[in-house]
Amino acid sequence: MKDKKNLTTEINPEIRDILIEMGAEDIYKCYQCGKCTSVCPWFQVEIYDYPVFKFSLETALGAVASSEDKKELEKEIDLIYRCVGCEACLDQCPHGISTSNILRAARRLLVDFDSYPDTLKSTVQKTHNVGNPFGEHRENRADWAKGLNVPDFQQGMEYLYFPCCLPAYETRNQKVAQATVGILQKCEVSFGILGVKETCCGEVIRRIGAEDIFREAAKANIKEFNNSGVKKVLVTSPHCFTTFKNEYPDFGADFEVLHTTQYFSHLIDTEKLKINKSFNKKVVYHDPCTLARKNNIYEEPRNILKGIPGLEFLEVENFNRNLSLCCGAGSGGLWLEWEKEERIVNVRLKQLMDTGADIIAVACPYCLQMFEETLKSMNADIKVMDISEILYECL
């Protein structure tokens, strides 16, 4: 703000009104206490100041990506795409403001102007073209289930098992889907998969800001589900879970959604699933943001783990349950690259390793992917496993 001319361009009521329409209606509730900033995962990255509390005020002024200087603009876009959508800020906000929603509105604007990071552009394009954010071929979608005798979903089956795009394509994550299917088969649950007809739920592209493409995908998915007669969906990814459960009903979806941990916990409670072997390891559980904070599922994963004989259950000190730290993969974070010292995942992994655990238990493919990738570059004696995998080993 060197001269007056610059000042007038930064306050832009028009942009403010557009953003409010796009989902930033909470901005006026903010009273600038700054709590959001100190619970943000970026607060743990000590060399980096992420000004979460400023976003609502800046949006209220319409000063979002408003700089005319190209370098400044790039910086602002970088800030907007740093949010991992973990909603730790919403959890602590005295007025219930979701800063991730405010930023999502800003992202929608940036996507409309086509000025968002290139890696995310290709993610959105791939999801649009082939139905998954990795650009893998559609006909390979059911490859993970080869040789497992997984039936296609038919009318009359009780559950549709919907693996996320990651467990469908990524080699490490495929084991999670395979373990899940193994448990379901062992318990003789009536279930099927959509296989090649499956399309990404669209959670990521919605968080990136490509709202129109998300709506298209959502409507196509709902149509596919309705045509197949799906009543109950079982999902591996908390991201699919929250999208199906909380966002699809706006587009006319009418089916029940269960996360695998919820269902397995139910199976154990009703004694349909019997744990035969013990698992003599120290296990620390990492609460995925989307499962824990957004959908209040804290007990089910813990019940499963605590019910396994021999397993020593550990919690991360100060950062468990609703105070869990994000792995940094949410809201497009999986596709973005940051400097090594600036990665949230390193901080989280350190917290998890400090507990002295042998195994990190996760319940989200994104967390699994993020931890696995980072552990490869670290010389650490710790393994990451999905709860389904641990459970499958104990059957």
Next chain:
Amino acid sequence: MYMVKHALLYKEHVPDGEAIVFSIDIRTGGKDYEEFITRAKEEGNILYIRGKPARIIKQGDDLVVWCINTLTGKQLRVKCDMVVLSMSMVPSSGALDLAKALRIHTNVHGFFSEAHPKLRPVESLVPGFFLAGTAQGPKDIPDTVSQASGAAAKVLTLFSSDEISHSPIIACVNEDLCSGCGICVATCPYDAREMDERKKIVSVNEILCEGCGACISACPSGASQQKNLTDNQIDNMISVLLHSNAEALERE
């Protein structure tokens, strides 16, 4: 506000200690209070940081307060020996029961309500009960003292004469019409009504009745009326008023 006082007291007792106050908006309600806070900041050497602490984490023997200075946007991790929470004032736990027993009205926060915020600030709506201090709302000592003095003066006024005057508009019951349904007994906010179980007729305690009129609108048979303000009288007043208005209009 009391936080400033505590911080200053602390500095008096521990001159080489450091006091930090986290706050977002400070409001002082009263004469010279703004100066008091300025004195605390300048002379008392108390550090004010604008920002609400998000978490307090135990690190060894220390407590670490996580906060952001919203004026500079800088992250803060403040190590301290003790954290004092500056809590808001709430009504005492027995206040609601007392209010129910005395039939005194309370506001949304559970504090006792005055009869009128400007004209009757120390009286409750129930005659004979006066309010003073934090029963009515959060208050500091000077405000409490002045309100208590006012309440005491009101009580003295009550006792200064040999007789107590009372508004003549009170409820009465037409015994021929009363069916003894008891609705008015439950309705009366002042406990001024009593059911005669033998006669199955309700009687009014004229000392307790405040003439609020709740029983009159509740009575299904029209047996309850206010003295000097019966339905009949009001009807007549209205018709006379309308009549004279009509005449005046005709004359014009």
